[in-house]
Amino acid sequence: MTIDNTPVELVTLTIDDIEVQVPKGTLIIRAAEQLGVQVPRFCDHPLLDPVAACRACLVEIEGQAKPQPSCAMTVAEGMKVRTQVSSVMADEAQKGVMEFLLINHPLDCPVCDKGGECPLQNQAMTNGRGESRFDGEKREFEKPINVSDRERCVSCARCTRFADQVAGDPMIALLERGSQQQVGISDDQPFDSYFSGNTIQICPVGALTSAKYRFRSRPFDLVSVPTTCEHCASGCSLRTDIRRGNVMRRLAWDDPQVNEEWNCDKGRFAFPYVQEGRLNQPLVRGEDGLLHPASWTEAIDVAAKGLAAASGATAVLAGGRHTVEDAYAISKFARAVLGTDDVDFRSRPHSTEETQFLSSVVAGSGLGVTYADLEKAAHVVLVAFEPEDESPMIQLRLRKAVRRGRTKVTAITSHVTSGNKKLNATVIATAAGHEVSALSELALDANTIILVGERAASVTGLLTAATKKAKESGAKLAWVPRRAGDRGAVDAGLLPGLLPNGNSLTDSSAREKAADIWNVENNTLPFAAGRDFGAIVHAAVNGELKALLITSVDVEDTQHSASTLQAIENTPFVVSLEIRPSSITELANVVLPVAVVTEKSGTFIDWEGRPRNFGQAIREHNKLTDGRVLAMIADAMDVLLGQQDVAQLRAELAQFAAPTNRVDAPSHGADVPNGLTLSTWNQLIDDGALQEGEPFLAATSRNVIAGLNSKTAAAHSIAEGDLIEISTSLGSITVEAIFVDGAENTVWLPTNSGESKVRTNLGAAHGNIVTIKRGGGQ
């Protein structure tokens, strides 16, 4: 981290007769905070531009005839400010404004969601009059927008400024004027923003409420626990509010280094999976071929025996959703207990080039490029990465940087998206699979940051090119994975050939050290690098494996779902650690229920490489972590790993020193596809398994369409709005064609939305060749 040493120019002023020095440009309201003086406020928000819309913060300034809004005025040398503490004028002005604000306010606190945590309620008490003098009729509104109570609105414009400034989705606005002024949307454009939930949180009154949480609870019934979001690698700090063992809601928590005070709607609303449809008991497949509930002792015993019997032909498929502690436990279990290096967390498409890239550049590299770096960079290049869908906090941070006018964004992607429009990005429209030359041609310098996304793995040569480009130009490079556990999995060594913290398995001293830490004989650890996820699946399909341990894998994510299922089916013994029944459950021999993040403590490593620790939010469910379950299986296999609780695993992982011999950086040449290619990534809100059970959230997902360039469409006699069929040898998808401003000879599909199930139906990855044709007309 670099420390900014530029001297700060200070201004001296007095507030309530107390002298205070603050940096030039500080708002009076903030300067007062330094003294512990709380000036009332509604529209003021440190992360939004000042508007002085509500007038709650009036203070007296010597020499000015009228009270002034302290949230919009900056300090000046020698200024004499008097707040309500020492000025009758300020106090009366504030009380007067409060009285005005309450004139049209329904005062329905007893039935309002905000009651008990409401800035209006609180400040009406501290800075208002006890009794209302108003006995006229208050305004009333119908409720066409289902979650808005417009009569409660104090027209502070926080919600509209957030939507416009922070998210770049100005679909809500203050309509009408005077006492009819109200927050609204236009009839034909709903407030479809990935970030809409933030407006609920920052509304200082109960005018915007959550459809899900509405009338459900009271703040004083809730136990609030700081947590980390499990849905992506942005690493948002959240606050999870629990009532009697149930998650009632989740809010964005303030973390200036990471998510500031925001989060996305997925992180906020996608939590019903914690409660609904869980697996609660171990299941063991009986003689009759059916799964039967079993005791833990029995299930662990069967799992241990089965795995032991398969010794020498076992593999581990791990998924990207684990905490780093659990990932480490799995990594260790594979090597030290099963003696296999056939282990990989990358259920989504991947490559050997990526394995090398992750092992050499990412693993154990600690904190690299940070959010703060993004904000300071002169130039940020997005390669095969769509921040709005794949890491929303990067989107917001980049937008903030761009709005300040110091940062410019370039995107190498198939077409102009709504996300990169909001970043004012220069889009280098590049057909999927052709990114290498586009990147190589860019002139970059040391003030540049290159962000490369998950789908780079399926473009041969791209990760090599990105690594080289960064080295040559001095630009910084960061890999932004999509899942919360991806980065931790790399650090934990959940890749073939990779031990924890970037150590190479084939480095004999590193292997010795690992055996030492794990307390096993050196020769029980595998010597040669194993197979990656795809190769494991391939081997299993061919009947080469005797047992599979699967944890946290969604077959819908894998390159070709049918092959993955086939692989599981062809493997004689399968142990599955799961949270909810899935298509894997159907095929497993032993199913062991495990805890979701809310039920355990742990750490996610966000894309920056920053550890995001969190504590256990729900204790009532009594669920075991993956680490604990694996320790029990190991125990039954006569390998003693200890308790493997979270603290122990964390401490043990820390014993792995940084590698002395790093894996070599990848050096793959480009392999440019010849033909029309598929561009694809997952939309933020899609059919992902952890988003189940939240209809309000699902309703905000984007339309499922195929995006293509009009010339490419014309070449295939496709008109806008036509249904088109996109196919590979494995299957096809039929959706509506929409013209996009983008590269020719490429067609975009969301990876896992509605009709567009790319993995299941096409078995394809980003950059693969597909064919398109008109299908079905309008």
Next chain:
Amino acid sequence: MTFTETTWNEAKELAGRYPHSRSALLPMLHLVQSVEGLVSSDGIALCADVLDLATAEVAAVATFYTMYKRHNTGKHHVGVCTNTMCGLLGGDAIWNAISSDLNTGHDETSEDGKITLERIECQAACTHAPVVTLDWEFFDDATVDGVRKALSDLREGKEVKSTRGPVIKGLQASERLLAGFDDDEFDAPAIDEKMLAGLHRAREVGQTLPSSEV
């Protein structure tokens, strides 16, 4: 309704008249109102499209200013200033008279669809109070009888002139002028001595504007 190609082109022309195209929103709303007699959702969508704004942003502006009508209007718009100056000098009486003649209230349209009536705020024309506006052209020093006569002429389709010259052509024509088109088809309103009295007096006593420096 769908707008014609001409309207789309005129809207784009407006957008091109400003360094920041967004500044064209006010005239553009007048333009769509000149076509439809109101700012409909389609009109809002057109502005949003041309200026690359969200429709909510356009709606926020269209609903803020009272000159943009979100409901149908009559052929003519008649505004009666009822602010203090005009109100006291006869504006209230004019309002009461014609509102009951037409059986039409504030921001309503007469049954025959000819007149939309509105109580308006100070037009900065207090010199000639009470003032009435006919399709936003001034009808100075108005009287109940004078306004009654003008309105009945308008309803019968006879020519009516503003006291400052221009012929009253209907709200939609005026909206087009406000949008910044067809300037030359309108007569420039006259300026008279009464309007300049303040200026002359200021010069007499040597008053100037305060310096803009602070």
